Amino acid sequence: MLAAFIILLGLQLIGEVIVRALHLPIPGPVLGMLLLFAGFIWHGSIPDCIQRTGQGLLQHLSLFFVPAGVGIMVHLELLQTEWWPIVLTLVGSTWITLIVTAWSLQILLKYWEKS
Numbered sequence: 001m002l003a004a005f006i007i008l009l010g011l012q013l014i015g016e017v018i019v020r021a022l023h024l025p026i027p028g029p030v031l032g033m034l035l036l037f038a039g040f041i042w043h044g045s046i047p048d049c050i051q052r053t054g055q056g057l058l059q060h061l062s063l064f065f066v067p068a069g070v071g072i073m074v075h076l077e078l079l080q081t082e083w084w085p086i087v088l089t090l091v092g093s094t095w096i097t098l099i100v101t102a103w104s105l106q107i108l109l110k111y112w113e114k115s
Contacts, residue, residue, distance in 0.1 A: 004053035011035050 015035060016028025024031070040046055046054075072079065079086065 001049065001053050001056070004047075004049040007050060008036070008053070011039075 012029045012032035015030070015032030018024070019026060019028040019031055
């Protein structure tokens, strides 16, 4: 399990170093995740230690939302004064996501029917 954490955090660090060195417009952890994915493709499968560690992290995924909840409580006054733009942004982004997802599904279904 420790080896898997070292691999995951090491790839995140490598991604962060590459992004900062090349001034890329993506987050370092995203590049690290792409490197992890490339490693899985190169290896041909997901190593057992990484799969077990990933499953363990997913089982405790709700714990990752604790800092966000604390941040909301810390900035409650800001939320009270800026609630309207926040609600508009949440509703608007949700609708945009639903529309783009439905549109993408229609395109994929048409493509699938042709093949």
